[in-house]
Amino acid sequence: MTPVVVIVGLYRIVGSLVVLRWPFWGALLAIAVDLTDLLLLDLLVPAGLGPWPDYQALDKWADQVYLLAFLYVAIRDFRPLEKRIAIALYLFRLAGFVAFELGAPRELLFLVPNLFEFWFVAVVFMARFRPGFTWTPARAAAVLAGLLGAKLVQEWALHVARLFDSFTFLEALDWIRRLVLGA
Numbered sequence: 622m623t624p625v626v627v628i629v630g631l632y633r634i635v636g637s638l639v640v641l642r643w644p645f646w647g648a649l650l651a652i653a654v655d656l657t658d659l660l661l662l663d664l665l666v667p668a669g670l671g672p673w674p675d676y677q678a679l680d681k682w683a684d685q686v687y688l689l690a691f692l693y694v695a696i697r698d699f700r701p702l703e704k705r706i707a708i709a710l711y712l713f714r715l716a717g718f719v720a721f722e723l724g725a726p727r728e729l730l731f732l733v734p735n736l737f738e739f740w741f742v743a744v745v746f747m748a749r750f751r752p753g754f755t756w757t758p759a760r761a762a763a764v765l766a767g768l769l770g771a772k773l774v775q776e777w778a779l780h781v782a783r784l785f786d787s788f789t790f791l792e793a794l795d796w797i798r799r800l801v802l803g804a
Contacts, residue, residue: 625665629658630683637687644694645749648742651687658683660790681718684735688714691741703744703756706765710737730780731773739768 636654640647658680688711695707717733743764747754778784785793798804 625662626679628665629661630679632661633658633683634686637690640687640690640694644698644745645742648691648745651690652738652742655680655684655687657790660794663789663791678722681721685718688735688737691738695741695744698748699744700756702758702761706761707737707740707744710740713737727780727783731776734769734772734776736765736769736772739772740765743768 633654637651638647639650659676662676692707692711695704695711699707714733714735714737717730720729720733721727744756747756788796
């Protein structure tokens, strides 16, 4: 295990645990940490802290930390309907994770999207900003349909089209900088 793996792993774990105290803000932090671990990787590998093994495999294992933290909060804090949906969505994604670990192609992750993460954020958002809101089966179905559409686009971009595989996080930031500044 290289130092870069240890550092990025600790970054992902610490970033995941904040949700246990502050569900909404912690969820946003955990997701931001998941999205920015590549930036950390892009900074650490050239600094000589070691090679990075298969990123997708390690990323999926690190995802399990924040997903389990989300699940713990859902079981602890959610009302029955919200909790049942969260557990079902977590188990659905877990099945995809297990299949991926057993050798299924990366594209399979499109068929088992991480809708659990989006559902969790929707529920804790409503609890934080609209505490009197009550989830009904119809409301949950409507929200889940919208979330599924958004998540499928994301999963397709990441795992089928692999739109982000051909450049580093730093290269993407530089492209955005040039786009914004017209340089």
